[in-house]
Amino acid sequence: MRINASAMAFSSSFKMNFRHAKTFLLGAIALGLLASLFADRINPYWLFIFYDIGISIVMAVSLNLINGYTGQFSLGHAGFMAVGAYTSAVITNQFGDLSFFAANGIFAGALLAGGLAAALAGLLVGIPTLRLRGDYLAIVTLGFGEIIRVILQNMDRVGGARGLSVMHGWTNLFWTFGLAAVTVYVVASLVNSTYGRGFIAVHDDEVAAEAMGINTTKYKVTAFVIGAFFAGIAGGLYAHAKQFVTPGGFGFMQSITFVVMVILGGMGNTVGVILAAILLTLLPEGLRQLAGYPHLGWIGETRMIIYSLLLIILMLTRPQGLFSFKKTFAPK
């Protein structure tokens, strides 16, 4: 009954080989750093799409921890993003022009503060509401997102409905992809640990999980807080990329977009969700480009319809998600 170290390989039902997780993390950050050095040679249009992709990855992967792995249906992820965006923007707006190092230091602190503020919001929303299940939780989180939006709309200090300009465009490829890599690393390493298997247990069967000694409420709140933290960070990146935030930009439709990324990627499949985040960020842009060609102008007006139709077709043909191939052993 001697078992060698490779026994751990048994536990990896995930496509990503997690023994090389730290290499992956450092590699992605280094790549982001390298890419940001050449950023001025990239067409700004594409640069912003890259930012969008990185931000979408952070949002989708962190939402996947809540909606995918833990099986809670949150519809308020954009609300947490708004908390992070406004918090970090208000902080960095206090500063004028800064040197390279000071700017990045302040930016890191502002992003962290945005993440923590969102995590706090997640805790406050999560503790009372995570006793609810399924549809009820979806409605409460939806309500939370709307409350955040309405509060921001009525806060004159941050511009109200007119929006808030963000003075510094500090978001770059290093920060977006570095933090996307950190998000993927944290979520994947958490879920791959023995502790983290509890999230999936809660997803599968709450009663059985409880009977096995899993504090289901605590697990759900933990998933919610960690998910909200990264949504707040994504909000900070978003604010300092667009340099202008409005409450309307964090509405219900934004939350839905992230939920669609998670569902399309396959609930509880990190790699799939990353691919879905990339795909769904590029798709509307691709359709927009297509509309520029002769005889394809009609795509311009109908591109959101095409987008929706594609989603409906995907959901009908692959309800388990575009990239999910995981099989279950339980009979239906």
Place this chain on the structure above:
Amino acid sequence: MSALLQLEKATIRFGGLTAVSDLDLQIGRSELVGLIGPNGAGKTTAFNLITGVYQPTSGAINFDGQSTVGRKPYQITKRGIARTFQNIRLFPSLNVFDNVRAVFHLHLHGDVRHALWRGKGYHAEEKSIAKRVLELLEIFQLALAAKPKLLLLDEPAAGMNATEKVELTRLIRFIKDKFQISILLVEHDMKLVMEICERIAVLDYGVKIAEGKPDEVRANPKVIAAYLGD
């Protein structure tokens, strides 16, 4: 003296229906107690009362000297009550290994911070859990899937620490009782053998020098001589 589990006048009412009424029940340590009755008699409800799924309307439930009333199911499980379900409830998204591993979180030293930082001792702990899961699976693979009449265990306690040995003892006993199979255990660890075996045969230089109940074998001068030297 005190029973492991003690129900005193445990009662639960759902509206006008009294599902379990003034139930007194005691389960002593290492005792096997049956709870039988026709359909709807309240057996499962009693089960749910003990495991904390339902709270008693009145009465007391004590486990291991402490009241379980008001405790959540996961807290009661942590204290040492485990249950199975009438209809199988496993985690279908997890493979067999992870289904077992998920339960091992009960014995984890760290919480979510430990899993996130992966600090000192994290990998060692995960590795030891993986090892223990595989050990369980190996025995179950044999005992459950092969359906043998006789199970031979060759030094299953080799390389195990004290805690693991206690678990193994319980596991072997469980398999024997549950599946009604005979077991031949070859083992160095005398404490384990003495505790678990009903009959022991002692070999020395290829010759059987003694056989009998654990106490007899322990007292047998030939065995003592063989183990301690002449």
